[in-house]
Amino acid sequence: MENKVAIVAGGGQNLGEHLCYRLSKEGYQVVVTDINEETASKVASNIKNELNGEAIAVQIDVADEVSVENMVSTVKETYGKIDLLVFNAGVAKSTKITNFELKDWAAMMNVNLTGYFLCAREVAKVMIEQGRGNIIQINSKSGKVGSKHNAGYSSSKFGGVGLTQSLALDLAEHGVRVNSIMPGNLLKSPMFQSLIPSYAKKLGIAEDEVEQVYVDKVPMKRGCTYEDVANAVVFYSSDQASYMTGQSINVTGGQVMH
Secondary structure (H helix, E strand, O other): OOOEEEEEEOOOOHHHHHHHHHHHHOOEEEEEEEOOHHHHHHHHHHHHHHOOOOEEEEEOOOOOHHHHHHHHHHHHHHHOOOOEEEEOOOOOOOOOHHHOOHHHHHHHHHHHHHHHHHHHHHHHHHHHHHOOEEEEEEOOHHHOOOOOOOHHHHHHHHHHHHHHHHHHHHHHHHOEEEEEEEEOOOOOOHHHHHHHHHHHHHHOOOHHHHHHHHHHOOOOOOOOOHHHHHHHHHHHOOHHHOOOOOOEEEEOOOOOOO
16 A cells, blocks of 8 residues: 655654654654754654654744745655644744734734645645645634633634635635634643643642643643643544534633533
């Protein structure tokens, strides 16, 4: 069976790195793209050396049109096709609206929303030619419900849901499916950990009490893990999900249900 090709945007670290390894184990040839060339290269070499998989690393700024176009051209030249795009690039900064700086708002819109738009647009051109393909955006439960002190992040993620639905309608006739995965709080992730000081301030509690507050909000009483997200990505990119497109799938332990 011919190996499929997956691009992971923001694949150089954290959740993205985990998704690269999981997709390699599922038999994908993995294109690890990241703004940090060093981390992307490390993940690609780990796939080759430790998993005996096939991978390349491509440095990319998802918010830069030419950078995205060049990346997609490189993948097409290397592998001749693209079966899956996982858009995982994201930035977050948390503060109350009255202190929210325009540059922080703009950064979140550029990476989280415009980056998704550019990567999806360029990959869609290849997938339309093929007559098949899959696009999965790693979104957030903050794309379903507003988030205190997270106006920029939540707005960019709500926008991603609208983009996913619109892309699904644009691409259905070409055999291309588009879905968003909405993880709950990845409590052990560097992104969540970096927000703990601002969350402690928001909640009026000590920093070492923050994680437990977020665990207590979840009916299943645990944070979301990288593997929880990877399981959803693998399913929604498979033929088992062939009748599902334009969906925003909660992976939240019951915290968000709509």
